[in-house]
Amino acid sequence: MNETHRTNTDPAFEAAYEAAQKSLREGGIPIGAALARGGEVIASGHNERVQHGDPIAHGEMSALRAAGRQKSYRDTTLYTTLAPCAMCTGTIIQFKIPRVVVGEAETFPGEFELLRARGVEVVVLNDARCVEMMRTFQDEHPELWAEDIAE
Amino acid sequence: MNETHRTNTDPAFEAAYEAAQKSLREGGIPIGAALARGGEVIASGHNERVQHGDPIAHGEMSALRAAGRQKSYRDTTLYTTLAPCAMCTGTIIQFKIPRVVVGEAETFPGEFELLRARGVEVVVLNDARCVEMMRTFQDEHPELWAEDIAE
Numbered sequence: 001m002n003e004t005h006r007t008n009t010d011p012a013f014e015a016a017y018e019a020a021q022k023s024l025r026e027g028g029i030p031i032g033a034a035l036a037r038g039g040e041v042i043a044s045g046h047n048e049r050v051q052h053g054d055p056i057a058h059g060e061m062s063a064l065r066a067a068g069r070q071k072s073y074r075d076t077t078l079y080t081t082l083a084p085c086a087m088c089t090g091t092i093i094q095f096k097i098p099r100v101v102v103g104e105a106e107t108f109p110g111e112f113e114l115l116r117a118r119g120v121e122v123v124v125l126n127d128a129r130c131v132e133m134m135r136t137f138q139d140e141h142p143e144l145w146a147e148d149i150a151e
Numbered sequence: 152m153n154e155t156h157r158t159n160t161d162p163a164f165e166a167a168y169e170a171a172q173k174s175l176r177e178g179g180i181p182i183g184a185a186l187a188r189g190g191e192v193i194a195s196g197h198n199e200r201v202q203h204g205d206p207i208a209h210g211e212m213s214a215l216r217a218a219g220r221q222k223s224y225r226d227t228t229l230y231t232t233l234a235p236c237a238m239c240t241g242t243i244i245q246f247k248i249p250r251v252v253v254g255e256a257e258t259f260p261g262e263f264e265l266l267r268a269r270g271v272e273v274v275v276l277n278d279a280r281c282v283e284m285m286r287t288f289q290d291e292h293p294e295l296w297a298e299d300i301a302e
Contacts, residue, residue, distance in 0.1 A: 055246075086245035090236075
């Protein structure tokens with residue numbers, strides 16, 4: 001993991017961050033994701049537990065749903081503001097997405113070991129905005145956060 | 152795994168099987184699932200790749216979406232007609248569902264090793280109807296089946 005906190009300027013990561021911010025404005029859980037191919041964003045999405053009562057709609061899952069049916073994901077990268085949970089990790093493995101770019105893993109550890117064991121490249125940005133966004137949310141809505149990670 | 156093929160009469164498993172049959176009638180992929188608590192079916196669902204162009208809507212995922220927000224899954228059992236893929240396996244682990252009842256694992260091996268490594272009880276019914284249903288589908292729609300498992 002990187003030691004430095006820095007602001008990211010990758011447009012696909014920014015799409016993931018903007019999706020998280022949109023969810024926050026809607027009163028939802030501020031986690032966003034984007035699927036990109038060759039630098040182009042195919043789709044983005046955010047957690048929809050609050051907005052649609054949908055427990056499987058983590059940010060990564062919403063982005064993949066929004067991307068619709070793809071013949072292959074082998075040339076894609078998934079961007080996400082927070083380290084992927086077991087559901088999203090299993091999905092990345094199943095879809096054979098080779099690379100995941102993660103905003104931060106300080107407020108939730110995710111399943112990096114499983115991802116890497118299955119050959120997925122994991123890049124952690126340690127994005128300070130993402131850490132601040134999640135820490136504030138976890139402090140203000142502990143019950144909602146616990147529900148989202150089934151604690 | 153059991154050696155015998157038998158017809159199952161558990162109502163929750165029948166709900167999963169009926170959901171798979173409904174998907175088949177709709178021209179979709181015939182995989183169904185149901186979430187149950189204390190013998191009562193909370194919700195069922197089926198693969199919706201064809202029906203809604205939704206790549207994350209495997210049977211198990213659809214059943215969990217249909218069940219809506221649950222405070223806990225620790226007292227639930229997930230029934231599914233086919234061995235869970237990595238996405239559905241990751242979801243079972245993430246949601247802390249302790250037990251999975253699987254119709255068959257002959258036509259797709261699933262991720263039993265990962266499930267069991269994470270403490271999930273896996274029961275395989277070797278249901279002959281499920282084997283026949285999937286084998287026929289895989290023979291008739293090889294491209295759709297390949298897409299659904301990202302091959």
